[in-house]
Amino acid sequence: MREDTDNYRELFINDTPMVDLRAPIEFSQGAFPSAISLPLMSDDERAQVGTCYKQQGQQAAIKLGHQLVSGEIKERRMARWIEFCRHNPQGYIYCFRGGLRSQTTQQWLKDAGIHYPLVRGGYKALRNALLDVINELSETLPFHIVGGKTGSAKTLMVNTLANAVDLEGAAHHRGSSFGAYVKPQNTQINFENITAIQMLKKQHAGYQxxxxxxxxxxxxxxxxPVPLYQKMLSAPVAVIEDPLDIRLQRLLKEYVIDMVADYIHVHGEEQGQVLCEAYLLxxxxxxxxxxxxxxxxILREEMLKAIRLHQAGAGYDAHLNWLFPLLNWYYDPMxxxxxxxxxxRIVYRGNWQECHDYLKAQSVD
Incomplete structure (x- = not known):
């Protein structure tokens, strides 16, 4: 029978499946990639119990919690937990601090014949472990930075290097004024959690x-995170130097062609075109x-002309009429x-492939 655990880093390294028993509002504010929200209490039930605790104390709050989560409500939630346990025999459950919510759920599962371990210290301990990872690895591991003008495919570089951490992927944003995606950004907490897990896995894989x-x-x-950013400010930089025409074609695909397709995929043809136009403007x-x-x-007028043309089926090349001056007037000088x-701090300059080969060689030195 597996025991409760406080080996937090191992849980993240192994992408261990976990049940988050906190209320939905708590999960939405911050969670972990391998966790699923199967709450013990709804937001309203949690609020009622919290008010009862403040007014009448712990025992009254526990009694109310059992009253609220009983009968058919309890049966439905139990069925979802049991299903998860059976499909994820290596998993764990946790609540905020590893207290009453996870202990109650664990006991109910035990009564149903399922012995399922919990995470000691709960979400708070897991979260603190990830913050410790960022602080520790920012201090102990050397960094390299990939630089280059807009359109240099720096993110692609990061995603093709085994020892690289994708900050923009963790943020779900490309970091520029046109950096938003169709779906919302990750929360600050989720951004930090995802970044920390990436760093932890790279270290565990042996990258120095x-x-x-x-x-x-x-x-x-x-x-x-401050420790990470401060370390980046002193790290050596490899600069991608790709021709303007290559960078323009990348931006055309990234800012326009891909975004039109994504908006249409999520919202349908008509609404997708409207929302993509709003995104560009x-x-x-x-x-x-x-x-x-x-x-x-000037750029707005060119952008609107290009949008009307691509909406009419005339292709996307007219967007180069605003992308070129955008680079020339704004992004490149900046x-x-x-x-x-x-x-x-610049230690290397070259085209995309040369920079890739240089950074890859550094990872094995």
Whole structure:
């Protein structure tokens, strides 16, 4: 019979299936990739028990909890837990602190003939373990940074290097004014959790250094953890130097062609086209002040012309008429300035494949 565990890192390294017994609102604020939400109590039930605890104490709150989760409600929730346990014999259950909710569920399962272990310390202990990973590995492991102008396929580089950590993937945002995806960003907590798990797995696989894409302090609405960001600010940089025409074609695919397809896939043809147009215009509006009104107006008019053409089935090439000046007027000068601040940390320059080969070689040194 498996025992309760406090080997938190092993759970994440192995992608161990876990039942999160917290209320849905708690799960939505932050959870773990291998966890599924099968709450002991609904949000409303949890609120009632919490109020009872404050007004009448623990015993009254426990009594109310048992009253609320009884009969058919208890049977339905038990059926889902039992199904999970049978399909995931290697899994665990947890609540917020490894207290009453997980212990109660564990006992109910035991009464049904299922001995299923819990995570000692619960979600809070698991979360703290991941924050410790970020702090520890940011201090102990060397970093390399992948730099390059917009359209240099830095994220692709990260996703093809075995020792790289995909921060933008963890954030579910590409880090620019046009960086949003169709589905919402991850929460700050989920971003940190996913990043920490990536770092932990790389270390466990034996990599002695990590590679990150060059990022600012923020990726969309999330912030890089301070220890990680501070380490990145001093790490050596490899700069991708690809021709403008290659970068433009990448941006056309990433910002326009792929996003049109994604919006249509999620929302249907008509609504997808409308929402993608709003996404493109919103991305431009976010940099209006930095562009200046005159340049913003020029780009907006070109963007609208291109949108009308692709909506009419005329293809996507007209989008190059705003993407080219966008790079020329805004993104390239901005990155050249930022790169000048990192001049003393640049250790390599080359095209995409050359930078890839260089960073791959560093991982085995």
């Amino acid at each position: 250094q990590l590679v990150f894409e060059d990022e600012g302090r923020h990726i969309g609405s999330v912030d890089l 919103s991305g431009l509006d976010k940099i209006r002040r930095r562009l200046g009104n005159e340049r913003w107006q 990155y050249e300035y930022q790169l000048s601040l990192k001049a003393d």
